Amino acid sequence: MRLFFFWYTKLFYIRSMIKHWLNLRSVLAVVAVLIVTVTVFYSNYLSQKIGREEKEKVEIWAEAQRTILNAGDQASITLASRISAENKDIPIIETNEKDSINPNNSINLDTVQIKTHPAYLVNQLNAFKRQHDPIVMVISEKPYTANKYYYGESLLQRQVRYYPIIQLVIVALFIAITVLAQRSSYLATQNQLWAGMAKETAHQLGTPVTSLQGWIEMLKEVQGNETITPEIEKDVNRLLLITDRFGKIGSQPHLEQKNLVEQVQNMVDYIRRRAGGRIQFQYNTHGATEITALISPPLFDWVIENLLKNALDAMDSEGTLTVDMQQTNSQVLIDISDTGKGISKANLEQVFKPGFTTKKRGWGLGLTLTRRIVEQYHKGSIFVKWSEPGKGTTFRVVINR
Numbered sequence: 001m002r003l004f005f006f007w008y009t010k011l012f013y014i015r016s017m018i019k020h021w022l023n024l025r026s027v028l029a030v031v032a033v034l035i036v037t038v039t040v041f042y043s044n045y046l047s048q049k050i051g052r053e054e055k056e057k058v059e060i061w062a063e064a065q066r067t068i069l070n071a072g073d074q075a076s077i078t079l080a081s082r083i084s085a086e087n088k089d090i091p092i093i094e095t096n097e098k099d100s101i102n103p104n105n106s107i108n109l110d111t112v113q114i115k116t117h118p119a120y121l122v123n124q125l126n127a128f129k130r131q132h133d134p135i136v137m138v139i140s141e142k143p144y145t146a147n148k149y150y151y152g153e154s155l156l157q158r159q160v161r162y163y164p165i166i167q168l169v170i171v172a173l174f175i176a177i178t179v180l181a182q183r184s185s186y187l188a189t190q191n192q193l194w195a196g197m198a199k200e201t202a203h204q205l206g207t208p209v210t211s212l213q214g215w216i217e218m219l220k221e222v223q224g225n226e227t228i229t230p231e232i233e234k235d236v237n238r239l240l241l242i243t244d245r246f247g248k249i250g251s252q253p254h255l256e257q258k259n260l261v262e263q264v265q266n267m268v269d270y271i272r273r274r275a276g277g278r279i280q281f282q283y284n285t286h287g288a289t290e291i292t293a294l295i296s297p298p299l300f301d302w303v304i305e306n307l308l309k310n311a312l313d314a315m316d317s318e319g320t321l322t323v324d325m326q327q328t329n330s331q332v333l334i335d336i337s338d339t340g341k342g343i344s345k346a347n348l349e350q351v352f353k354p355g356f357t358t359k360k361r362g363w364g365l366g367l368t369l370t371r372r373i374v375e376q377y378h379k380g381s382i383f384v385k386w387s388e389p390g391k392g393t394t395f396r397v398v399i400n401r
Contacts, residue, residue, distance in 0.1 A: 035171055040164045047160045054090050055132070058151045061087050062135045065094075065105075065147070069139070089154040093125050095134075097146040101125060128152045205243045212236045244298050253296035253377050260291045260300075260325065260332055260399070267304040268323055275312055275321075282322040291327045293401045299373045303382075306366045307336045307395050314340025314393060327401070334397040335385060342389040351384065374399075 064084040087107065094105040101121050103114060113120040128150035135149040153161070216233050219225045265283065272281050285291065311321050319339040326333050343351060354368045374382045380399045387393040 036164065036168050039167050043160055043164045047157065050154075050157050050160060054151070054154060054157065057087060057090060058092065058135050058149060061090075061092065062137050062147075062149050065149075066137050089156065091124070091128075091152045091154075093121060093128060093150045095125070095148045095150065097144060097148070099125070099148065102147075124152070125150055205239060209236060209239045209243060212239070241298065241301075253299055255294040255296055255378075257292055258295050258297055258300075260293055260295070260334070261285050261289060263295070263297065263300060264304055264323060264325060264334065267301055267308060271305065271308040271312065271321075276317050278318040279312065279315065280320045282320060284322070284324045286324075286326050288325070288327065291325060291332055293332050293399045294378075295399065296377060299377055303370050303373050303397065304334075304336075306370045307397070310366065310395075311336055311338035311340065311393075314338050314342075316340070319392075330401055331380075332399045332401060334399070335394050336397070337386075337392060337394040339392040342391055342393050343384065343387040344389055348384055348387065352382075 061084055064081070068081060068084065089108060091108040092106065093109070094102040096102070103121060106114070106121060109124060110120070131152055132150070135151070137147045137149070139145045139147060212232075213236060216229060216236060219229045219232070268281060268283050272279075275281070308321065308323075315321070315338050321339075322335075322337040324335040324337070352367050352371045371382050374380045374397060378399055380397065382395065382397050385394040385396040
């Protein structure tokens with residue numbers, strides 16, 4: 001009972017951590033949307049304000065050009081020239097009434113491009129036409145002649161326009177970094193909890209198992225227990241193995257070079273004895289009698305046992321369980337297939353998550369622990385290779401050699 005409450009408390013804590021992390025992500029997303037929305041509206045306001053001011057500057061500049069052309073006194077021409085020279089940031093292209101470009105009076109543009117690329121001014125003119133209506137200065141009504149001044153955006157205007165995009169990128173990076181930091185913290189906490197739960201389980205099992213070993217030795221001395229005692233001893237040894245497995249979670253396991261053909265065969269034989277006669281077992285190694293890899297034998301056995309038991313549960317005591325093993329130059333591929341009820345597409349992404357189970361009983365931790373053992377302790381991978389409801393499932397375990 002104490003072990004039950006321990007596990008329940010720890011799992012409840014993990015669930016609370018997940019909810020907290022999800023809530024934090026939601027808050028960050030809302031804050032980011034608010035920041036970007038306010039920035040977009042304010043930047044649009046500034047852009048319109050700057051646009052009005054720049055239009056006024058261009059109109060003043062055009063009027064200065066008119067003064068330079070028509071003024072009779074030198075003082076007016078000098079003043080107009082100063083006003084004209086003050087525009088150092090708004091690009092302007094002058095054309096006649098037929099939109100023929102006057103390159104000599106096109107200002108704040110790339111002079112090198114003007115000299116080397118004839119199409120440069122034409123392209124800029126087309127861009128300016130899309131941005132603003134021209135300022136028209138009529139020179140003569142009859143015949144009609146006029147100068148048109150097309151202008152583009154200043155550097156300040158472009159900066160204001162692109163500022164929301166830059167800020168959006170910065171906010172997105174900030175959120176991404178925060179989420180990654182939170183996720184790393186969550187995973188570190190989760191790993192500590194898993195290790196703590198496993199070690200506490202091993203500790204809780206250790207005392208009664210040791211007592212059972214003592215009782216077995218006493219039973220061996222009593223006549224008439226010759227057939228019962230060995231069976232009880234097998235179960236106690238099984239408990240010792242489970243205790244050893246849990247004790248290794250959270251510690252750096254000792255990896256040994258083992259023959260996986262024999263290792264898997266032992267687990268298949270163990271499960272076969274407990275499966276019943278209506279389950280057909282097939283074990284295929286493609287002719288190989290020795291496929292070696294670095295593994296932690298107790299933890300690796302736990303992986304295979306969990307997958308085999310899941311396959312049995314999926315078949316409801318009738319069907320075919322197939323284990324297929326093959327090797328490449330750098331990996332060992334182990335496929336465990338059943339002809340059971342399969343996994344729906346909606347559940348494929350959930351099968352390795354803590355607490356997920358389709359069984360009426362159980363904590364939904366078997367596949368989670370299995371993946372943790374394969375990925376963290378053996379640097380391999382595990383995934384659902386194939387599954388179809390009503391036809392079966394294949395799990396693949398990849399162990400690096």
